[in-house]
Amino acid sequence: MEELFAYLRSLQNPQEVETLYEAKLVLIGEGDVGKTTLLKALTGKKPQAGEQTTHGISIDIQALSLPHPDKADIQLKFNAWDFGGQEVYRVTHQFFFSKRSVYLLLWEPRRGVQQCQVEDWLRMLRLRVGEAARVIIVSTHCKTGERIARIDKPVLKRDYGDMIVDFLEVDSLIDDLDTGDKVGIAALKQLIAETAKTFDQMGAKLNRAWRESRDELLALAEPRITYANFTAVCERHGLSAIATRTLADLMHDLGYIVYYGDDEALQDDVVLQPEWLTKAIGFVLEDRTTQAMDGILPDSRLKEVLFDHPFANEPRYEPELYPFFLRLMEKYDVSYRLEDGTGSLVSQHVPQVRPSLPWLPEEEPEPNRRRIAMVCVMEESPPGLIPWMIVRTHEYIYQRHENDGKEHRLHWQKGMFLRNNRHGEAMLELRDRELHLYTEAVWPEYFTNVLQQTLQTLIDYTWPGLQGRYYFAVPCPTKTDNQACMGRFEIGALRQFLEEGDVRYPCQFCRTRHNIVDLLYGFEEETTREQLTRIETKVDRGFAEIQDNLAEWESRIANYTMGIMRAIANEAKDGPRLFTLEPIDGNWRRLFDKRYRLHLWCEAENCQHRVHQPNLGVYEFEAPRDWVIEVAPYANLVSRVLKTVLPLAIPAANLYFGKDIMDDWTIQKSLDAMKDATGTLLKEDFSVAEPGRLKDSLLTEAERSGLLALHAFLRKEDPHHQRLGLKRMPTYTGDYLWLCEVHYQAAQSKIPDRIE
Ligand SMILES: Nc1nc2c(ncn2[C@@H]2O[C@H](COP(=O)(O)OP(=O)(O)OP(=O)(O)O)[C@@H](O)[C@H]2O)c(=O)[nH]1
Ligand SMILES: [Zn+2]
Ligand SMILES: [Zn+2]
Ligand SMILES: [Zn+2]
Structure with missing residues (x-):
């Protein structure tokens, strides 16, 4: 709109x-099938025998101009993208597929449909562009060499429907005396024009x-x-x-x-x-x-x-x-x-062969650790899934010194082994159309969540055609002769059955009736609210209890922080989320129009801290009582969140910056004051009274207006975000973090300014 x-x-x-009247014309297909030659034949550029292989993609702006099939005096213009067909390009090329394009998918009858991977290309197009892609399937060399293969048109039509415009034959090297073009080219031109004229950008x-x-x-x-x-x-x-x-x-x-x-x-x-x-x-x-x-x-x-x-x-x-x-x-x-x-x-x-790993899913986890197994079941496995996942999880990549004296990185063509400093280890492996994900930690839920969201973000943004065609499942735990059962249970379905009162669910492979609660262990659906309350209770009882089981609580806190930050982001994306607010005279009791100090916080994971560069991230201003009342519900939520992360974050931040940038006692005191004061201003009680309405991604209406009021204030005070002292950094989990300069720089990849 x-x-x-x-x-x-x-x-x-x-x-x-x-x-x-323009469109993009894209030539795809295996190496050497004749894409470059065909483009030359189309554009009248003297095709020749012995054409060189194409490196990357050759792009020819306004390469081709064809008369509009119905409108006199109008020419359709095409920008041609000629894709190099070598195998190494398979993964990256799909990145450059786009809508509003005519695709010419080429194959060569002498090599066969199978060998020319016609279906693979169609599948790739559907995954990346969706059913709206328009493809003309062209076989080359029709007058030269022996035809050994036919293409099964009805089957392709059935499976790919409207994506396939038609099938044509050409020979880009042989003249066709009737048309003055090469053989089949005139018909192809007409078909390209007919296809393109229907695109919505035309006219x-x-x-x-x-x-x-x-x-x-x-x-x-x-x-x-x-x-x-x-x-x-x-x-x-x-x-x-x-x-x-x-x-x-x-x-x-x-x-x-x-x-x-x-x-x-x-x-x-x-x-x-x-x-x-x-x-x-x-x-x-x-x-x-x-x-x-x-x-x-x-x-x-x-x-x-x-x-x-x-x-x-x-x-x-x-x-x-x-x-x-x-x-x-x-x-x-x-x-x-x-x-x-x-x-x-x-x-x-990365290497073909899986290196030896610290542990394998078939083995029992160490006694003090737990393992979660999850499988992403896909109707088809998109090319590039593993290499792209390797890039997106590289901050956790596991490296090991081996006997040969070299560093080995534990990734291979089908998978990767990861370690997340404080939150455990994981092994991911593609087996056919399933991506297996095993995490192991004292409390592995958090790392599982991080990896699942990373995977989901990768799939949803990269292959829209896979939407609704993949799901996350628990693998059946039954083992016979140390072989894992092939049964899969969709997590969402199990949750529903449990809610509807079912206790057991049968596996269709091993025929065992599994207890649903056991299957869902590690996938319990606890809202971030419930997690917050649970952690608050724990923190209120004193830090010692957390210290007793630090590894678990660190992961629990990281997990719920990730959830709540995402919930906030879903409501408003264009401003930082964490802050402290206090009256400058230190007195919260008499809420009249008075001056306040708003201090923004860096959102670095496990290391949240107040922005501490001079003159940045702090705003002192006069505010009317109504504004404070408006912001209060959100401020109250933030103060609760901060109170739970601080016992871990303050020492971490002081250590990170090598000096005491935050004093535990002062901050706790001002947070308590903020929490109490904003708490008394709340019109509604939103503890966990209405779990239904407070489902995960949802703030209460009041919290939401508070957040919007905060962002509106920041926009007015500082329209170009110059004084925030925070920069927004996207994360692979599909979220982002507002980071201080130091954390922001640390998160950037190290690339020198000059390379000789
Ligand atoms: N006889 C005949 N030869 C063709 C035809 N199309 C291509 N060739 C020859 O086949 C060889 C490969 O053609 P290219 O156009 O380079 O193939 P390509 O698909 O662009 O190859 P890559 O760039 O490696 O992906 C060249 O020697 C062409 O001359 C055709 O229709 N008939
Ligand atoms: Zn080429
Ligand atoms: Zn089973
Ligand atoms: Zn920071």
């Missing part, structure tokens, strides 16, 4: 309008401001700019924020730029020269030495890979771009930075 308004506003001046109106913004952006020399700079250009041409975003999305879909505005990690970058990015990634993926080194790519080798590469007629990239390129590789899940900051690890090239 907003997009529509933006669009209508842009049309105020009809005589300045240009009508858009869209662009006013001059949009057009000029687009042209100015495309003329820039930089391969990439920040979204802020992109916006600045559009603003100069009079585009609103919404219009700017619509333009960015449109340019992405039409194949001019790469921009992922919905992705927290990517939304700041606009890649203006996608070919630059895809080719550079291509050189890295094709590099033999990196493959031989199990994916390790030291910065000192970048010049060899990106500049002195062996490919003739391909661009060579200068070192000044490397730091930025490394950052993008990480954001696009191709690689992660090594801890010492001297290189990257390209996760596609």
Whole structure:
């Protein structure tokens, strides 16, 4: 809807309008099937025998122009993306699939449908783009060589329905005297035009401001700019924020730029020269030495890979771009930075064979630890799931010194072994269409949650086509001859059966009737409210009790903090969540209009602390009584949260900064005062009285207005967030943290400013 308004506003001046007839044309298929040659035949560029293999993606802006099938004098224009078909590209290429595109999926009859992986490509498209993708399946070489394979059209049609536009045959090297094109090309052109004319962007109106913004952006020399700079250009041409975003999305879909505005990690970058990015990634993926080194790519080798590469007629990239390129590789899940900051690890090239691991799921856990087993069951397993998961969990990667004197990282083509400093260990492994996840800890629920959310975020954002086609399950615990049973129980279903009064649930494989409560051990659904109350009670009884079982309580506290922070984020995303509030005269009792001090907190996990850089994160202001009353319910919740995290966070923060930035006693005192004072202002009691209404992701209405009032205040006081002293950092669990400068820098990957 907003997009529509933006669009209508842009049309105020009809005589300045240009009508858009453009789309992206994407050529996919295995290596050597004839994509580059076909594109040449389509664009009249003299196809030849012995075409060189394509590195990365070749992008040809306005490569093809075809007459509109129904409208005289109108040409449809296509930006062509020719994907290199080598196996190493399988994972990264899907990243560059987009909507509003005509896909040409090529295969070669001499090699066969199977060998050309036609179905795999269709599946990949459906996973990434969804059923709306439009594919023309083209077989090449139809006049040369012997045909050995036919394609089962009815079956493909049945399984992929409207995605498949039609099947065609071409020979890109043989002239067709009737049409003057190569054989089959004229028919293909017609089909491309027929397909593209139905796209919703066709005939869209662009006013001059949009057009000029687009042209100015495309003329820039930089391969990439920040979204802020992109916006600045559009603003100069009079585009609103919404219009700017619509333009960015449109340019992405039409194949001019790469921009992922919905992705927290990517939304700041606009890649203006996608070919630059895809080719550079291509050189890295094709590099033999990196493959031989199990994916390790030291910065000192970048010049060899990106500049002195062996490919003739391909661009060579200068070192000044490397730091930025490394950052993008990480954001696009191709690689992660090594801890010492001297290189990257390209996760596609980790070893084939599983290394020996500290423990295996088949073995019993250590006596003082518990293990949770969970399986993510998918209708199909998306290509790249494991390499991308390796990048996203790399902060937990387990490294081990081995006899050969080398550091070994415990990841392999099918899985990874992880260690989370204080919250246990985990083993993830892909077995067919199931991703198995085992965590082991004193209290493994937290690490399980972190990994499950990371996985879910990865799947939901990367493969929308998998929506509703995967679920999380408990594996059947029965073992026969040390073989685990294949039974799976969907967690959501078990919860429902339990709620409906069932006690046991039978496994269809081993036919054992399992106790549902036992199966759900580790997956109990305790709302963050219930967790908060439980922890409050514990903390109130004194820190000693927590100390007795520190490992468990650390994980419990981390778990509920993650839950409550997410619940808050669901209500309002554009401001920090933690703060303390106090009257400047220290007296909460007489609540008249008076001056208050608001102090923001850094949200670093297990190390929350007050912003302590001078002049940042503190606001002193006069506030009317009503404002305090409005904020009170949220402030009360925050004071309760802070009180429970502080016993662990204060020592951690003081240790982290190497000095006492917070005094336990003073802070506790001011928090108590804040909690009591705001508590008396509450109109409704929201302890755990109404569990139904206070379900997980939901704040009470009053808390929500309090949060919004807080953010409104910060926006008014500090519109450009200059005095916050906090920066927002997205997390792989799909949330984000507002971090102080020190924590923020520590969380960034170590990439040098210059690489020679
Ligand atoms: N006879 C004949 N040869 C073709 C046809 N299409 C491609 N070729 C030849 O097949 C070889 C591979 O063609 P390319 O166009 O490079 O294949 P590609 O799919 O782009 O390969 P990658 O870039 O490696 O993925 C070249 O030598 C072409 O000349 C065709 O329709 N008929
Ligand atoms: Zn090619
Ligand atoms: Zn069973
Ligand atoms: Zn911090």
